[in-house]
């Protein structure tokens with residue numbers, strides 16, 4: 178259950194009619210529900226109740242400052258993959274001591290920035306990165322807390338583009354090399370070993386891939402313990418899926434309870450480790466809708482098109498992954514015929530679509546809403562075709578807050594420079 182529901186045939190965001198928000202702020206428009214967002218965070222916090230756990234929200238899913246601010250106020254941590262994300266977390270009031278830094282290409286500048294901010298842990302993704310972190314920490318006379326991201330070579334059973342835990346993927350250190358890297362790290366004066374991490378993919382709808390990965394890593398943790406390397410945490414990554422259509426992913430407490438059950442014998446032998454999770458999509462996806470307007474309809478011989486004012490630049494997920502996202506009408510339109518539509522946008526690409534073969538009753542001027550749009554939609558938007566980025570609104574009961582204003586044309590070239598006359 179989210180907070181985008183129909184009242185007398187009209188879609189509401191919490192207690193505001195979506196039609197009213199579209200009239201006030203224009204379309205295309207991202208709308209988030211504060212209550213849904215907080216409910217999702219609470220579900221993770223409750224799943225850890227009474228246990229030593231840390232929820233680190235994956236900033237990449239939606240990095241809007243106000244959203245980070247709301248999450249920071251809940252006391253959770255953050256999983257970042259760039260210096261920009263760290264700067265956002267700090268600007269939003271997040272605690273850098275609860276930040277973990279993932280990503281395969283951390284630059285020297287980013288490592289320095291994170292060390293000076295005092296982050297909780299680096300998730301190291303290669304032997305070369307370990308050397309670089311050690312060198313930067315030595316230069317700054319600091320000790321870098323690290324965990325290795327291990328690639329356990331398990332199938333996350335998700336879209337190949339968002340699967341990250343197979344040995345052909347660029348992420349993490351092959352499990353076969355892990356013991357050697359931990360032993361090397363242990364000899365480094367400016368490195369402090371904290372934990373072990375995996376993240377096997379996104380939009381996982383089953384618990385079994387997590388359990389397969391935990392099983393693989395339990396063997397490694399025992400080996401480490403046997404060779405005198407004691408960890409303080411195990412990070413099982415993000416990836417928990419959401420319902421876009423018929424998927425029935427596990428709930429946060431189902432995942433976390435299953436992880437603890439699988440870890441029970443290990444914890445008895447080596448002591449309890451702190452458990453970290455890095456959820457992104459499962460916190461924000463269904464806390465957002467994307468609202469756009471039908472500009473035209475076009476009935477070609479083979480196809481009906483609903484041409485909307487939102488493009489792949491605003492939400493690239495359907496084009497990039499052929500992702501199915503549910504499209505609904507904001508208001509019933511009884512006078513229109515039900516037809517099968519491809520919902521397409523204004524961008525000059527054949528792949529610019531928001532949905533294919535959708536049964537909808539609509540006419541030009543009608544508003545459509547796409548569910549599940551809080552994660553990886555505005556975060557992956559661009560200015561392609563010189564389209565200003567959309568406004569984003571956070572609804573709190575009957576109040577609407579503009580958390581990102583719509584870009585202007587001037588914003589499009591804000592960082593560009595004309596050549597001077599003489600050139």
Ligand SMILES: Cc1ncc(COP(=O)(O)O)c(C=O)c1O
Nearest residue numbers: 235279379415416455456457458
């Ligand atoms: C290292 C890491 N952690 C966490 C996440 C968050 O994943 P999700 O949004 O699927 O929960 C991702 C993205 O897949 C990631 O790459």
Ligand SMILES: N[C@@H](CCCC[NH3+])C(=O)O
Nearest residue numbers: 237339379380494552553
């Ligand atoms: N951007 C992807 C997920 C990638 C997760 C990042 N590792 C999506 O929209 O589904």
